[in-house]
Amino acid sequence: MRGSRSMNRTRISVGIRAVIALPYLWLALFFLLPFVLVLILSLGTNSPDSVPPVELGFSFNNFRRLFSDHLYVVAWLSSLRIAATSTLVTLLLGYPMAYAISRADPRRRPLLLMLVVLPFWTSFLIRIYAWMGLLAENGILNQFLRWLGFGDHSGTILGTEWAVHLGIVYAYLPFMVLPLYATLEKLDWSLLEAAADLGAKPLGAFLTVTLPLSLPGIVAGCLMVFIPAVGEFVIPDLLGGTSTLMIGKVLWDEFFTNSDWPLASAVAICLLVLLVGPITLFQRQQAKSLERR
């Protein structure tokens, strides 16, 4: 009896281990292995005549170039800046949305949530192309402005950083709204009644109760927008034109236009290191604050 039970237990734990191991195996095969390959490439040197155009080796020249060449540093900084401001705008737009959905009639919430994810039913690329049509010189926006009488010197948004911001905010808004909704929906509204009862004005109650209690959702939403936005390539390429410098575009150019695989690999490694650092720090801090609670 006891024997069979412990056998069951080992069988179960073997099953559990297999379930855990499978995704790890997948990640090792399709993430860790390619990453190691990219790392090896980044230490090689460019050799345009061979196929692939790399001569393997062990030099940090590519990384040195990244830090010495003005272009890359500027691209880094502007990527971080654009991602940060877009994240902030997404938060400012997404928070009231998530708040309103979480306070809506429970029967209407599924519909409102479906509307948030509705854009995913169309291809991301097509949606960004659609923005090109909206924002172009003779696009719908400019035609509308002209029709309103705002003259011909209104300029064009397409090809500017404004368009990139607009595209990122538009594309990533659902990633902000959903984690925010998840935390706000769990919020016990009697806490706000208690705050009001103790003399808190509505804004005071929001700042002292709702906001701190939705912080995990804010952090999750911001990370889910900020991280992919830093490395974003499609949006700056299609909407930003040549004037916007973002690291994802630099990477693309090095790889496809200049065919400099080692340098492109070094850019990719730096991008990863740059993002992994803050993520782990954030997560550690989150785990600590959870423990304290």
Place this chain on the structure above:
Amino acid sequence: MAAGPIVAIEGAEKRFGAVTAVDRVDLEIVRGELFALLGGSGCGKTTLLRMIAGFETPDSGRVLIDGEDMTGVPPHLRPVNMMFQSYALFPHMDVAANVGYGLRREGVDKGEIARRVAEALALVRLEALGARKPAQLSGGQRQRVALARAIIKRPKLLLLDEPLAALDRKLREGTRFELVRLQEQLGLTFVIVTHDQEEAMSMASRLAVMNAGRIVQTGTPHDLYERPRSRFVADFIGVANILATGQGKWLALRPEKIALSAERPATPHALNGRIVDIAYEGGRSLYRVAVEGDRVMQVTSANVVRARSSAWSRGQQVWLGWSDDAGQPLDE
């Protein structure tokens, strides 16, 4: 304003869809009393309490606190504080921050807040736990934090929504006395909402029994027990034998007002019956006696002697006797 009732509710009415939660309620609560709103679930007692706090707006009628009309006054501007049934403690703040919240919102200076928080925590005997988070407290401790947080602003009126419901039985009884002690010590007016008639009877100086959105009777615990006006109140508060006396009139007879005897008693009223059930409750025993007409009467008697067996056994023929003034005549 020192005179007049602390709370006056005039013709308050509140509907939720097709349900009338509060139905034309008039009520006055006297300064300094411990008033209980008693009723079953869905009787409207909590809605009435939330109306006083400002979380519900009456569809018609009005609420006056200390003589001032509260119509249109939001909760944060009302001179009342409430202790929530769920306690509603802020999970991200420690005990001291929870208790001091109301004072911080008023902009009281830090030293003063610290002093009054310490005072409030001492009042509920939680001096040592100021730095704990609510999640690190027991149910009883949480209840006391909620209480300290609600009294720190010394409101004219403290509203308590089922303050003892979440505690276990033993703790509940001790906490009753503690709440009464606190109420007297602070000289505040307490309004307690409860579904537990024993709780309401033992704590309140006055109580109102509610049914289907209406107040059916208001009075002292003694009034309600000994002089109920309706079958509903007689039955809701304690146990009552309700005897029809004809022409739409009844008599409510409490089980302890009936005497059991072997021979026909000399009392003005007597009935012969047979004991069908005995429930021994330690201090007293409850007898269910079948009398003529298939009716079962309940009789209790105190077990004042330590004899091992009861004087009565199941199946035994007994006489029930009571005096003229033992019961309360009812019209409804």
